[in-house]
Each structure stands twice: as C-alpha cells, then as structure tokens.
Amino acid sequence: MTGSRTPLIAGNWKMHKTIAEAEEFIQALLPRVFSADGIDIGICPPFTSLQAMVDSARGSAVRVYAQNMHHADQGAFTGEVSAAMLSELEVQGTILGHSERRELFGETDKSLALAVPQALEAGLEPILCVGETEAERERGDTERKLRHQIQEGLAKVADDRLADVVIAYEPIWAIGTGLTATPEQAQEACAFVRALVGQRSQEAADRVRILYGGSMKPENAAELLALPDVDGGLVGGASLDPEAFAAIVEAASA
Numbered sequence: 001m002t003g004s005r006t007p008l009i010a011g012n013w014k015m016h017k018t019i020a021e022a023e024e025f026i027q028a029l030l031p032r033v034f035s036a037d038g039i040d041i042g043i044c045p046p047f048t049s050l051q052a053m054v055d056s057a058r059g060s061a062v063r064v065y066a067q068n069m070h071h072a073d074q075g076a077f078t079g080e081v082s083a084a085m086l087s088e089l090e091v092q093g094t095i096l097g098h099s100e101r102r103e104l105f106g107e108t109d110k111s112l113a114l115a116v117p118q119a120l121e122a123g124l125e126p127i128l129c130v131g132e133t134e135a136e137r138e139r140g141d142t143e144r145k146l147r148h149q150i151q152e153g154l155a156k157v158a159d160d161r162l163a164d165v166v167i168a169y170e171p172i173w174a175i176g177t178g179l180t181a182t183p184e185q186a187q188e189a190c191a192f193v194r195a196l197v198g199q200r201s202q203e204a205a206d207r208v209r210i211l212y213g214g215s216m217k218p219e220n221a222a223e224l225l226a227l228p229d230v231d232g233g234l235v236g237g238a239s240l241d242p243e244a245f246a247a248i249v250e251a252a253s254a
C-alpha cells in the first residue's frame with residue numbers, strides 16, 4: 001500500500017448469511033472497526049441482505065457492495081439486477097466478474113466490458129475481478145490472461161474514469177483453497193495490472209486501487225497489505241466472521 005491510495009478491505013460473503021445472520025454480523029463488526037481510520041471497509045452480502053445492511057451500516061465506516069450486476073438497463077433477464085436497481089438501494093458499488101461468476105455462470109469479458117461503464121454511470125464503484133487458473137500459471141500464461149481480462153474489461157471505460165474502478169487480482173488457485181499467493185507472486189501480478197492501466201493513463205495507474213484476493217486471513221493479511229501495489233483485500237471465507245474480518249481491517253491500518 002502507498003499513502004496516496006486509501007486501502008479497501010472488502011468482504012465477499014458469496015452465498016452466505018440470511019438477513020438475520022447478516023444483522024448479527026454487522027452488529028458484531030461495527031464496534032470492532034469503530035476506530036479504523038483512513039481505511040475503506042466494504043461488505044458484499046447476497047442481494048437479499050443489501051437493503052438491511054445499507055440501513056444498519058448507515059453513518060458508519062462500512063460500505064455495502066453487491067456481488068454482481070447485469071449490464072442492461074432492464075429487460076428479460078430472469079434473476080438479474082440492474083445498475084439502477086442497485087443505486088436505488090444506495091449501495092456503494094458492486095463486484096463484477098468474480099471468477100465464480102465467470103466459471104459457473106458463463107460471464108465473459110465481453111459482457112463485463114459493458115457492465116463496468118454501466119456501473120460507473122450509475123454512480124456505483126465497480127470491483128472488477130481478474131486472475132489466472134493454476135494451469136494458466138503453470139504454463140506461464142498469467143500475464144497473458146491478466147492482460148486480456150484488463151484490456152477487455154476496461155475497454156469501454158474512459159481514461160479519466162479508470163481510477164474509479166477497483167481491480168481485484170484473485171488467483172483462482174488461491175480462492176477458498178487455503179493456498180495464498182506468496183508476497184512475491186501477489187506483488188508481481190498487482191504491479192503488472194497497474195502497469196496495464198498505465199498503458200492507458202499513468203495518472204489512473206497511480207490512483208487506481210488494486211486488491212488481492214485468495215485465502216486472505218488475519219495471519220497473512222499484514223504481509224500482503226504491506227506490498228507496494230496491493231491496496232487492500234477482497235476477502236472471502238475470513239470475511240464471514242466479524243472477528244477475523246476486523247483483524248484484517250486492523251492489519252490494513254498498521
């Protein structure tokens with residue numbers, strides 16, 4: 001992290017927590033992060049808990065993000081929600097292109113290229129996820145994959161809006177596996193992502209926030225968050241527990 005970029009620690013709950021469980025979580029989290037200064041804290045609950053979390057977190061340091069959004073204004077897209085529907089809820093933003101969405105629900109770079117500017121236009125902060133599989137890393141294709149995902153995903157974003165996108169580097173082999181990228185691997189990939197943004201605009205590259213995601217937990221957070229090109233974390237499993245999540249926020253404040 002560098003002093004010029006505000007760190008963001010965002011918890012992606014995936015398909016976990018009912019409204020009652022989400023309420024219990026936020027009531028336990030708020031006093032634990034009360035004094036976290038200069039850190040943006042985000043939670044990304046399922047759609048069903050968004051309104052309740054926005055209401056409960058109002059006035060606190062915690063911002064609420066959705067986990068997904070469709071790129072169209074409206075239409076026959078059963079099960080999807082639009083940017084306008086999310087901004088009406090007063091959420092801060094939304095995750096886009098999580099590897100689980102890409103792998104299990106067929107999301108493509110092409111559809112994400114439409115969703116990212118759509119979110120920005122609606123006043124939402126997109127968290128665009130990118131990352132390589134284990135096989136891609138083993139055959140030396142990490143940079144090629146990241147280049148493709150970043151170039152395509154940001155293709156329709158104007159240069160002067162690039163820094164309003166948050167990018168999450170999540171090596172797929174580290175998600176939910178307990179395997180974490182080494183600090184060298186995380187730094188190398190995040191620096192590469194920043195350089196890709198720099199090919200469009202150096203100013204944006206200096207300002208854009210790049211998160212690391214993949215088995216981040218209290219035990220490894222400080223080391224990862226100290227890396228110069230890692231500006232925060234997109235936390236899965238460890239974000240389900242208020243104590244563990246608060247400890248990661250604490251590591252970002254150190």
Ligand SMILES: O=C[C@H](O)COP(=O)(O)O
Pocket residue numbers: 012098170174175176177178213214215216234235236237238
């Ligand atoms: O969005 C979060 C990531 O998929 C990381 O999940 P994880 O921390 O459970 O590995």
